[in-house]
Amino acid sequence: MSDSTFDVIVLGCGGFGSASTCHLARRGLRVLAIDRFSPPHDQGSSHGETRIIRKAYFEHPDYVPLLKRAYQLWDELSHLTEESRSLEEQKLFVRCGLLLAGPSTGEVITGARQSAQQHQLTLESMTAAEAVRRFPMLRISDELETVFEPDAGFLWAERCVAAHLHDAAGHGAQFAFNEAIKDVQFGSNNVTVRTSEGTYSAACAVVTAGAWTGQLLPEYKEWIQVKRKILYWHPISNSAWADPTQAPAHLFEFPGSGRQFYGFPSVDGRTVKLAEHTGGDFVADPSSVDRMVRSEEGIGVSDYANRCLSGVLGTATRSAVCMYSMSPDSHFLLDRLTHVPVVVAAGFSGHGFKFTSVLGEAVADLVTNGQTSLPIDFLSSRRLLSRQM
Ligand SMILES: Cc1cc2nc3c(=O)[nH]c(=O)nc-3n(C[C@H](O)[C@H](O)[C@H](O)COP(=O)(O)OP(=O)(O)OC[C@H]3O[C@@H](n4cnc5c(N)ncnc54)[C@H](O)[C@@H]3O)c2cc1C
Known part of the structure; x- marks a missing residue:
């Protein structure tokens, strides 16, 4: 240089x-x-292909004004740089919608509704049965409430x-x-x-x-603790997973445990990417994070696929290790x-x-x-x- x-x-x-x-x-x-x-x-x-983007932010309503500006900037960047990407790689941001499911008093449903109400965001409420009729690739038990954010989606990271x-x-x-x-x-x-x-x-x-x-x-x-996280790709047996009107991005919070799992529509026509947002082991040195994934580590995500998703096989064919930098x-x-x-x-x-x-x-x-x-x-x-x- x-x-x-x-x-x-x-x-x-x-x-x-x-x-x-x-x-x-x-x-x-x-x-x-x-x-x-x-x-x-x-x-x-x-890394790992995709990241969920949403505005009805269950973590705190104070994030919403930043998200409104983030959306504008993503659209602007897509437009500015689209010529530099090949045809297969045109999009940065896919607005496929996001279905949230969880207990009515849980962090996800309560927080998303609060942000939507405070910032006048579109968030469609429906029963679990209505959600399954609309999105037949999801299986949602009646005890869970569901909301759908049509303007949410994913970024190609x-x-x-x-x-x-x-x-x-x-x-x-x-x-x-x-x-x-x-x-x-x-x-x-x-x-x-x-x-x-x-x-x-x-x-x-x-x-x-x-x-x-x-x-x-x-x-x-002392403020940043690093967590090892795993992304899984599960094969699909139903091509409807490539159609976001039947299989949008999804995030479930489970009653009692509070565990949160999420996933995306299929972007390759063969697999869907799934992961658990909660959990994960702390690592002392990010440079030596264990990148080997043991089969027993995938049990929670396999269980999520079997219980909550239709046409997704329970065993992953690919995985990747990534890191969360956790603040207190x-x-x-x-x-x-x-x-x-x-x-x-x-x-x-x-x-x-x-x-x-x-x-x-x-x-x-x-x-x-x-x-x-x-x-x-x-x-x-x-x-x-x-x-x-
Ligand atoms: C599995 C997983 C799923 C996620 N899902 C979502 C999601 O759905 N939606 C969402 O909004 N967010 C999500 N996130 C979070 C989001 O991806 C991260 O918050 C974000 O990518 C962090 O970016 P960063 O720039 O802080 O870190 P990084 O992208 O890791 O960048 C840090 C950079 O610093 C470099 N670096 C560090 N030390 C040195 C050094 N000494 N010398 C030279 N270079 C150095 C590294 O090489 C690296 O490139 C997810 C994260 C993970 C791991």
Whole structure:
């Protein structure tokens, strides 16, 4: 790389790093994005084909205004970068709808209804029997309530990372990929980064290192715990799984246990992707996460397929290990540090991908203006400091 001095260096270039790099480069800043691998890759948290996107956010209504902006930005990015994708890879965002099922008092149904009501979102309520008539690939027991969000769907995760990077490159961003960050020195108004290949400096840095955030910023180590998560692909015996009007994206919460399972329509005509959102084992070092999947680990998801889905075989033919970076309260950590010129976006707790577009914009605002008009105050780590007192 000829240049070694930049306005901003982005440390880690997965979902959030690629979006931040794109928004920073669009503002005319000289940006360098560094990653140990060559994104999009399958070693962090932003791989495995698809990610659910929805607005009736059961985790908290405060996320909804950010989601409205995220939707606009995904549509804009799709439009801006569609020429760079082949015909089979045209779409970033598929609005296939999302069916939520769970107990009436559970987190999912209660929270989705609250967000929809507070922000005037379309959320169709129906009985379990009505839902099964409409979506015959789902099996829903009468004890569960169901709601359908027609404007929800899924993002093609790796394509989104690639699209942000493509747009960033078009605006002059530079990349140092396949370079591991070995050491970062934070001064009061500059940052120096040493990698396996060279040394770079900038007026400020953005830390978007996912599961590795605590290794680059020790003060975040205690706040981010890394969980090993598994995605499964199950064969289908009914081609209706490729038709979202019969088989939309789905997320079930089970009474008593509170366990949450989810899945997608078939994107390849042969399998569907399924996973459990709850559960997962904590790992000490994300670089040595166990990527071997043992057959007994798939029992919960197989049971979900057998009980709640029609025309899906119980045994997976493919799996992939991914990581959740859990914050203490499962809400995101988005901060502009005061003692050093650093913006951090971390702790996305297994539900962050849909926000990469809008929080990339927020990161660029924080770097360029020191503030943003996007409503992100509730994501500041200040809330964790007050919990500790
Ligand atoms: C199984 C699974 C399912 C999910 N489902 C959904 C969903 O349906 N909807 C949703 O919205 N979200 C979902 N999420 C969450 C979402 O995918 C994550 O929140 C998001 O991808 C996190 O992106 P990130 O940029 O923080 O991390 P990453 O994409 O992992 O990026 C971090 C990057 O930093 C780089 N890096 C770290 N340390 C170094 C270093 N020392 N040197 C160089 N590079 C370094 C890594 O190589 C990596 O590329 C899911 C996550 C998983 C794992």
